[in-house]
Amino acid sequence: MSSEYRTGREGEFTYRGHTLDELQDMDLDEVAALLPARQRRSIERGLSVEKEKLLEKASDRTEQETANDPIRTHLRDMPVLPEFVGLTFSIYTGQEFERVKVEPEMIGHYLGEFKLTRSSVTHGQAGIGATRSSKFVPLK
Template sequence: MSQEYRTGREGDEFTYRGHTLEELQEMDVEEVVELLPARKRRSIERGLTVEQQKLLEKARTKDAEETANSPIRTHLRDMPILPEFVGLTFAVYNGQSFERVRVEPEMIGHYLGEFQLTRSSVEHGQAGIGATRSSKFVPLK
């Protein structure tokens, strides 16, 4: 694990690459982009799409208490999480439904979609009607 941020210890406050959350939130987007990993930095430097710009504006106008009741709904799983998103709640689409994702400081530098899985685990039951003879066998023990 890289030394990007440290948190969890008593007395330590969150830092991302040597900057506190307050410092990150005061920075311009261009200054924050320089701190992000290469893939996220490149996607922002190439320019945000129109949809991503709308989401960024919507996030700037809403506050944390407002989004707790009605989260910001989005299909944009490829939106990089910026420091100004911390404390907001997003409803991210996973292919079937919108699931809530509350942005924490440790999520900075990741994509929104990383925190909402698109695939669920499969739990198989016993073989049913129409199964082959060999698959109907269920051990007693």
């Protein structure tokens, strides 16, 4: 495939035809118009007080500050906005806060999508007498 048929510049991030710099210059309503329906609706209905505070915190911080001291939040249902790119968040999983560095590809998703609340179950071996077949397991 020759380069004359490719659209956009190679290696440059775009979201729905807009570069990251253009997205960061837009106001919240313009960005909301580009987001998927569920995220757009949550912004159009108005952000809660907690989400407004998180947005303020993120706009005041720089990448260097959040790398050392991430923004702690319980708001797993906050949509990732262009202002969050480059910042580090500590997202609560129900037991602990886990760090997430926001990349440009995360725009339009929710913060909670990047840290799971349930861990996978790894079962050990059955103990002696746990099942009928375990009676015949040789001891070590």
